[in-house]
Amino acid sequence: MSDDTPLLAILVQRLSExxxxxxxxxxxxxxxxxxxxRLGMPLAVVRPASTAELAEVVNLCGEHGVAMxxxxxxxxxxxxxLPASDGSELVxxxxxxxxxxxxxxxxxTMTVDAGCILETVKQAAAEHDCDFPLALGAQGSCQIGGNIATNxxxxxxxxxxxxRQLxxxxxxxxxDGRVWNGLHALHKDNRGVDLKQLFLGSEGTLGIVSGAVLKLVPKAEQSRTALLGVSSVEAVIDLYVLARRGCSDLLTAFELIPRRCIELAMEATPSLRDPMDDAHPWYVLMEVAATGPVDLGVMLEQLLEQGMEDELILNGVLASSESQSQQLWQFRESMLEGQRLRGEHLRTDISVPISAIPAFVTQATEVVMAASPDCEIIAYGHVGDGNLHFNILPPSTLDDEAKHDHLHALEATLFEVLDGFDGSISAEHGIGRTKQAAYLSRxxxxxxELARGIKTLFDPDGLMNAGRILPAR
Amino acid sequence: MSDDTPLLAILVQRLSExxxxxxxxxxxxxxxxxxxxRLGMPLAVVRPASTAELAEVVNLCGEHGVAMxxxxxxxxxxxxxLPASDGSELVxxxxxxxxxxxxxxxxxTMTVDAGCILETVKQAAAEHDCDFPLALGAQGSCQIGGNIATNxxxxxxxxxxxxRQLxxxxxxxxxDGRVWNGLHALHKDNRGVDLKQLFLGSEGTLGIVSGAVLKLVPKAEQSRTALLGVSSVEAVIDLYVLARRGCSDLLTAFELIPRRCIELAMEATPSLRDPMDDAHPWYVLMEVAATGPVDLGVMLEQLLEQGMEDELILNGVLASSESQSQQLWQFRESMLEGQRLRGEHLRTDISVPISAIPAFVTQATEVVMAASPDCEIIAYGHVGDGNLHFNILPPSTLDDEAKHDHLHALEATLFEVLDGFDGSISAEHGIGRTKQAAYLSRxxxxxxELARGIKTLFDPDGLMNAGRILPAR
Structure with a gap:
């Protein structure tokens, strides 16, 4: 492992110790x-400091037939x-x-190196009263290049x-170590096939993004947040349509949260108190944001009024300050921690047409509960994207191996239900290795043939992030 | 021409007379x-009535080695x-x-056949209080499939x-005649390489789009339009930044119009009267639109006030009714007609970074006027997209052939200036045949190599819209 291969010796010489x-x-x-x-075991980890160094590393790997x-x-x-566990891949x-x-x-726009951390990018934009609008739980550590590779x-x-839109x-x-310079800062460009689209979402299998021109938006000057209690997923979807129509394009978030997640959040963060004096089967966390003279308070109040009149909303909290708004968002964050505290569980990031969400949740819940009556289902997600995290906590009585197998079987069951809705087994996280079998079988x-053809066109030797998305040759 | 080739005889038999x-x-x-x-001369024009018939036509063309x-x-x-003029291509x-x-x-969302006319699609959406937001001068005749092929x-x-975003x-x-079904109605989907991106903007060179799932938006309930007089392109850009920040995401249009275009519009439509009592070197036609409780009047008034305070706006007209708004848009439409009345001229659809628009317009105007002091420059466009139609009317003294050659030379001169700004020679219209030489040389x-590789992967026999974007083999 610490024995130098010829490649490593050259890398140390060309780059630095x-x-x-x-x-x-x-x-x-x-x-x-x-x-x-997962844990891997690499040949080594190499950390180039410039696009030129990166190109040299890639070029050398090609010469030595080393996978990257x-x-x-x-x-x-x-x-x-993550590298494979056989010590063959260079990270x-x-x-x-x-x-x-x-x-x-x-x-x-801003132009950045691919290794910039998302939070750093957002802060740099903020210094110019702009925002780079991508917002993720991992934004303090994830890098722009990874955000691009995984769309x-x-x-x-x-x-x-x-x-992709940003x-x-x-x-x-x-x-092959050549650098493609497609760093154009153009909002509109229709010159032939748009090559950059191939690198977005292909998870580093076609090349390594080293830099990017990102789209910025004016930083929002005001936002309002509400947490609403709702009786059914059907009502949540009706409310979503009302919100899309009542809030123009100023709707920033419309999150579905089941009661169980509110409880998990309170378990994980004991300072959180039940947001309303009554409990509801489902909650919606929504936010509107704007720059310029828009009265977001009036906008949300009118929406809530209409939602109550239509009997879609049972109860609600409208944050009246930034700190109250942060407290509402705390539920969204703490519920993730609450799930993590429960140990291994099935995480999914599926999508269906928005109009199919109620039927999908009903059918998937029935099928999963029939297959595993003692499991617990935690279905939450981004309603406006049709993107659900339909997660499953296994029965606590199972040992680790049994849990793992059980969850694997439940995932297959869940994906079969999803197929009936022409849904996606991966709306966000990508395929990588974990989802490969489910992806290929569909x-x-x-x-x-086309996916392999594109891979071969860009990477005929199959050394670039081999075995992700498609099997290694 | 009317002699049947074996292919045509089979097509008549399989489809219908x-x-x-x-x-x-x-x-x-x-x-x-x-x-x-341009005028072409096809082998024939075939009009399949279903995806299955279309697939059969494509399949038969492959068998007979006929270009499509x-x-x-x-x-x-x-x-x-347009087909080539040698009678070899089947339209x-x-x-x-x-x-x-x-x-x-x-x-x-809506799912449509590729041959649906854009206007029909917009009307069908409107029946559900939705809008399909693509809006073009040609929307009464252009088809969704063409809109997709040309992005x-x-x-x-x-x-x-x-x-691409819609x-x-x-x-x-x-x-090869196989049908790829990628008709998913999912707002989010991250399963490997996104194949559909390759067909968007590749102008039918990789396959023929037969159907699409389109994204809709809630139909705007209200809009406000303003026409503003501005002293310089620099001021237009400053005003654009102010508008982006002052109008949230509700800004729908921000069009740059030179004084000459207002005059051309009045020439083409004599009922149009000068919009303000004084003339200005540049005008901005802007529009905001919204659903829900937003006071767009207040929004525009505040923006105009700020723009006047900052000495960016010299004078302005704020439409107070739908018909007044249509009248302002009439200038945008009539100025196109006004150009057309002037006979052959150079039409371009270039783009540069928005911040580079003033310097580009200055430099391009200088260089073009130096090369052709008697020509007339008409530079207008979509400021928020960095997309300019920097058009040139040739001296009227030239005969047709001289005009044509002269404009061709001026285009080359203009594109050289553009290269200095890392701009695009085609922001909207695509490459086709007309822009091919300028495209390939850049x-x-x-x-x-990559563009050819992708073409060969999808179309190894080179029969599909051959010679567009890339040269035929």
Whole structure:
């Protein structure tokens, strides 16, 4: 492991001693992701400090036939950026490519290195009264390059779209070490096939993004948050349509939260108190935000009034201050911690058409409960994106291995229900290794052929993040 | 021409007599586009009435080695959908694939055949109080399939994005006649490489789109329009930033119009009167739109007040009724007619970073005027997209051929200036045949290799809209 291969010796010589981590202790933090369920063993971890160094590393790997694992902030959930456990793959960390290259508050764009942390990017934008609107739980550690490779989603998709909608230009090191400069800061560009689209969401299998031009928006000057108690998922969907129509394009969040999540949040954060004096089967956490002269208070009040009149809303809390709003959002964050405290459980990030959410939740709940009467279902998500985290806590009576197998079987059951709604097994997290079998089994032969063809076109030697999304050759 | 080739005989047999147009008179309307500058001569025009028929046509063309020209509403501007003049290409018109398949006002989506006319789609959406936000001059004749193939832009890009942002799913007949069903109605989907992105903007060179799932938005309940007089392009850009910040995401249009265009509009539509009692070098036509309780009047008034205080706005008209608003938009439409009345001129659809618009306009005007002191420059466009139509009316003293050559030379001069700003020679209209030479000369060898590789992967025999974007092999 610490024995130098010819490649490592050359890398140390070309880059520097500190750019190549060979000591297992130094490597540790590059070998697990946020999910924590996998560990790999790399050949080494290399940390280039510029696009030129990155290109040299990729080029050398090609010459030596060494497989590469590009890595951002290791906050992935599908083991896509973790090295295999056989010591064959070189982890290429982008963390030293962390420069904000340029901000243009008139063009509403910024150009950044791929290793910039999302939070850093947001702060740099804020200094110009702008916002980079991608918002994720992991924003303090995830990197822009990873956000691009996985086409990240998060809490603001309803208003501002996914990463694909927020990227205007890319700089990419191709698997053969050539650098593609597509760093155009153009809001509109129709010159032939849009190459950058291929790198968005392909999880580093076609090349390593080294830089990007991102789209900014004016920083919101005001926002209002409400937490609403609702009797059924059907009513939540009716309320969503009302909100889309009543709040123009100023709706920033519309989150579905089941009662059980409110309880999990209070378990995880004992300072949280039940938000209303009565309990409700479902809650909606919604937010509107604006710049300029819009009375968001009136907007939300009118919506709530209408929702109550239509008997969609049973009760509600309208935050009247920034700290009250943060308290409402605390439920959304603490409920994740509450789930984590329960140990291994099934995490999913599926999507269906928004209109199908009620039928899907009903049918999936029935089927899963029939298969495993003692499990607990936690279904929450981003209603406006049709994106649900339909998660399952296993019966606590099972031992670790039995739990794992049980959850795996339940996932297959759940995905079969999903197929009936033409849903997606991965709306956000991607395929990586974890979702590969479920993904491949649903791919048509034609789709597999085209996906393989694109992979081969960009990476004929199959060294770039091999075995993710598609099987290694 | 009317002699049947084996392919035509089979097509008549498999489809029907009326599906195959062999008579030159019947073919006439398929042989010119909106620009009117090219005429082709096809093998025949075939009009399949279903995806299955379309697939059969494509399959048969493959068997007989016949090149195909997919065609929508022939409103293109780069000769991309016109057949070559040697009688070798079969025009495949999508006009009979014109069914609205489904509308889901809860999911805010609709599923349509590719041959649906944009206006029809917008009307169908309106029946459910929704809008399909793409808005183009040609919307009464252009087809959704063409909008997808060319990644259409238009007047609403600032608020709702280009066609790429408005498509959730596609059904495509591949060059080998297989049908790819990617008609998912999912707002979020992260399963591997997003194949549909390749068909968006590739101008029918990778396959023929036969159906699509489109994203809808709630229909705006109110809008306000203003026409503002401004002293310089610099001031227009400052005003744009002010408007982006002062109007939240409710800004729908922000159009730059030079004084000359106001005059051209009044020439074309004599009923139009000068909008203000004084003339200004530049005008901004802006619009805000909303659903729900937002006071757009107050929003615009505050913006205008601030713009006047900052000495950005010299004078302005705020429409106080729908008909007054239409009258302001009439200038935008009539100025196009006014240009057309002037005969052949150079039409461009370039883009630069928004912050570079003033410097670009200054430099391009200087360089063009130095090269051709008697020409007239008409530079207008969508400021929020960085997209300018920097058009040139040639000296009226030149004869037709000299005019043509002169404009061609001026285009090359203009594009060289554009290169200095890392701009795009085609922000909207695409490459087709007309822009091919300028496109190819700016492509890096690596980009050409990748573009060719993708083309070959999808269309190894090179029969699908051959010679558009990339040269035919």
């Amino acid at each position: 500190r750019a190549v981590l060979r000591d297992p202790e130094d490597q540790a933090r590059y070998l697990s992701d946020w999910a924590g369920d 694992t590009p890595q951002g902030g290791h906050s992935g959930l599908v083991a896509g950026a 290429i960390s982008l963390e030293r490519l962390n420069r904000v290259r340029d901000i243009d508050p008139v063009n509403f 990240a989603g998060g809490l603001n998709v309803l208003r501002h779209g996914m990463m 990227v205007l230009g890319l700089e990419v090191v191709l698997p 791919l048509s032969p034609m789709e597999l | 009326r599906a195959v147009l062999r008579d030159p008179e019947d073919q006439a309307r398929y042989l010119s586009d909106w620009a009117g500058d 020209t997919p065609q929508g509403g022939h409103s293109g501007l780069v000769a991309g959908a 495949i018109s999508l006009e009979r694939l014109n069914r609205v398949r489904d509308i889901d006002p809860v999911n805010f 259409a832009g238009g007047l609403n890009v600032l608020r709702h994005g280009m066609m 498509v959730l799913g596609l059904e495509v007949v591949l060059p 492509l890096s060898p690596m980009e050409l």
